[in-house]
């Protein structure tokens with residue numbers, strides 16, 4: 001896999017890179033700032049500038065067979081070894097970083113207050129969706145949970161990101177939501193910790209401080225069958 005610069009520094013908006021593979025619209029680079037979709041976080045979008053000065057839109061980024069594939073808006077006729085420049089649609093990515101970080105805090109608060117686990121999530125620039133399993137569903141109770149998540153956000157805690165050997169990481173309760181989904185070949189886990197609030201094995205992009213997130217606002221609560229519930233939320237501030 002090309003070097004995933006967003007794992008080291010999620011605030012990096014641009015980078016130079018070399019083309020490793022090019023197949024029509026699909027480009028693999030030796031390093032990239034583009035986050036490939038995953039974990040409920042959509043892929044980044046942005047621009048790719050060829051050495052010849054041609055500009056292409058990066059419309060989708062995905063991970064396939066261990067490679068980060070950048071899909072361009074059109075065939076770029078690039079060749080391996082060619083130098084390019086990458087630039088993110090930064091305002092969009094930054095909103096996703098805030099939303100992703102808010103999702104950690106809300107998910108952790110729902111777990112500690114209601115004992116529920118998030119079974120599905122989808123983050124967007126301006127709203128996010130959580131699916132979870134809960135028998136009785138009380139709007140007032142839920143507003144209280146969101147209130148507590150907002151108190152946690154207003155603490156302004158700083159995130160800590162570090163690596164742990166898999167064996168050691170697995171001793172942290174709840175650190176991996178889908179433990180069995182991790183292939184045995186992964187021996188080191190990237191840990192994202194919001195001190196006192198949440199610890200997760202996680203490959204996404206986050207803000208540095210909860211101060212940057214704003215406040216969570218409930219957009220909609222839905223019943224999706226017997227025990228399946230859904231919440232849509234957005235951020236203000």
Ligand SMILES: [Zn+2]
Nearest residue numbers: 100192202204
């Ligand atoms: Zn995360």
